[in-house]
Amino acid sequence: xxxxYLPIGTVVLLKGGEKKVMITSYLIFSNGDDSEKxxxxxxxxxxxxxxxxxxxAVGFNHDQIEKVIHIGYVNDEQKGLNDxxxxxxxxxxxxxxxxxxx
Numbered sequence: 893x894x895x896x897y898l899p900i901g902t903v904v905l906l907k908g909g910e911k912k913v914m915i916t917s918y919l920i921f922s923n924g925d926d927s928e929k930x931x932x933x934x935x936x937x938x939x940x941x942x943x944x945x946x947x948x949a950v951g952f953n954h955d956q957i958e959k960v961i962h963i964g965y966v967n968d969e970q971k972g973l974n975d976x977x978x979x980x981x982x983x984x985x986x987x988x989x990x991x992x993x994x
Contacts, residue, residue: 901964
């Protein structure tokens with residue numbers, strides 16, 4: 893995989909998964925009590941169904957991707973966002989884990 897953050901609209905198969913997932917967002921936070929709060933590289937939905945209900949959304953990390961089925965749209969804006977995500981994700985993750993971000 894070329895860049896860490898794949899474009900929105902990319903369709904992937906997760907390790908151990910049977911259903912394709914389409915990337916819909918970046919750096920998402922799970923809901924739950926403090927022991928269950930997590931930050932994920934991506935948010936996604938079932939493909940081809942899309943977002944049916946919010947409780948069908950899935951959070952996952954880049955290292956959980958087994959196979960990229962289709963790459964989403966890439967242009968200069970997406971490349972710029974990828975650069976920003978790569979530069980700031982660790983800082984955001986640290987702030988989230990330390991409780992600085994809610």
